[in-house]
Amino acid sequence: MNSLRRIIKNFICNPMILALYWVFCYELTTLCMYGRSNNNLYIVMACLVFFIAMFIFYTIRLSKSKEYRSKLPNSKLWVCITVIIISIITLFYGIKIYKSATNYGGKLAWVIERVKNERKIKFEKDNIYEDGVSGIFEDINKKIELPKKLYISNDLSVKFEKDGTITYFETFVYGKDKYGKDTSFLIYYDKDKSKDIKLVLNGAVNADYSNSKLLDPLFETVDCISIKDTVSKWDAMEFGLLYKGKRNWESNREGIVLVNKNKQEIPTDLASAKLIGYTVSIYIPGMEDQITPVRYNLLTDSYWFSYLNTEEEDKLEEDKKELDFITGNSNNNDEFYLKDGIRYKLNVEDKAAGSFFYSLQKSNDSGNNWSVLNEDPFNGAVGEASGIYFIDENIGFIGASRDGGCIGELYRTEDGGKSFNKIEFENKSVKLDSGTSFNPFDFPKVPYEKDGELYLNIEQGADGDYNGNSSLLYISEDKGKTWEYIKEVTSDN
Secondary structure (H helix, E strand, O other): OHHHHHHHHHHHOOHHHHHHHHHHHHHHHHHHHHOOHHHHHHHHHHHHHHHHHHHHHHHHHHHHOOOOOOOOOOOHHHHHHHHHHHHHHHHHHHHHHHHHHOOOOOHHHHHHHHHHHEEEEEOOOOEHHHHOOHHHHHHHHOOOOOOOOOEEEEEEEEEEEOOOEEEEEEEEEEEEOOOOOEEEEEEEEEOOOOOEEEEEEOOOOOOOOOHHHEOHHHHHHHHOOOHHHHHHOOOOOEEEEEEEEEEEEEOOOOOEEEEEOOOOEEOHHHHOOOEEEEEEEEEOOOOOOOOOOEEEEEEOOOOOOOOOOOHHHHHHHHOHHHHHHHHOOOOOOOEEEOOOOOEEEEEEEEEEOOEEEEEEEEEOOOOOOOEEEEOOOOOOOOEEEEEEEEOOOOOEEEEEEEHHHOEEEEEEEOOOOOOOEEOOOOOOOEEOOOOOEEOOOOEEOOOEEEOOEEEEEEEOOOOOOHHHOOEEEEEEOOOOOOOEEEEEEOOOO
16 A cells, blocks of 8 residues: 555656646547547547556656655655646536536537437338338337337438438437337448438427328328339439428429329319329439429328318219229228218328327217227227228228238127127148148128128238138127138129
């Protein structure tokens, strides 16, 4: 212990050490304040090396000779003066370093902020033709849990090559995390600068949570269009995608393409004299004035979509066939018309990773006003609605599609939609020539009435190919409580 005191005493009492400590603190403070690492960093490192070398020197010298005394000033007075000088230097420059680390007072504060809030994420789903725009957020979700519902602050811009490889994108999005707290994400990628997505958390944003800034319409629209086919007619090496949320095009129809969720193009005159929609623009960067961008607007019944309440569109609402054409719906999909203005619909409340979360709603005035009957009719299960059918105001059926339409489920209610129970069907296995058995019939459709009887078909789903994609026909004599197998049918039956 005494030896350590002697080493420290001789070390700090060296005037050269004292002068160098002042240089070290000055350069370190300058580095923290301004970040001139090319100059200051080398001096700071050189000082540290010298300190270590001198400390080792004194340690070796004193270990060899316990009687060794430095020729440098070593009196009690000089020790006190040295301690005071070191304290003043440390306090003076320590305060400056502290200020540089807080309230964005210097370069150090920005470095700390970057370490706290900046993340780099490996970009794997980088082909817009194959992965769409949602692939970007799927990669991010692997490392950072994003809110289920996201909003854009300004716009989302993507640039990609002729083969679909994404070279650049930038956006600023926000939402509420699982605890209900506001959170934001600055997302940036430039292929020429990095292979990773740069993500900056908790930036300042005006989070007004306006439906006009929802991000879900972008994902859904891109899923319903072919970006590759759109750009194939252009002779260029780079293309762009731009999304700004809901936009008002008034009477302008230049470049406008209306599509429904069945990927069908709709005549623009069905949008009435005033078009407002969530627009996804595909264009050639720098050539927007010469080549008109293709501006896709999706017409759908998703939770974020609503008609413009114009007279023409009100007529479309009343005209069921026209409405089905625009939205791509049918009686056995997401909405059902019972009688006398009574309607039921499965309304999408949220979407995550390709799965939907629904509520069951009812209208007694032909869809002008809706009330929620059941906030979770599928009892926590996720997927996509495959049908809805009501016999009367008490008994009804809803269907759900899973795994991309490969399997399905059917639910029944007896209390007007307040609760649903899953319908179970007898396993109908078939035997192949090889002797193995399997059940290809795993997608029950919603029932239908024919000649006063209630029927349903159990189909094979999107992955089925057995016997010409045949299905099983069932009949019920107790309003769908139990079902009796009739026969296997084909499309020719």
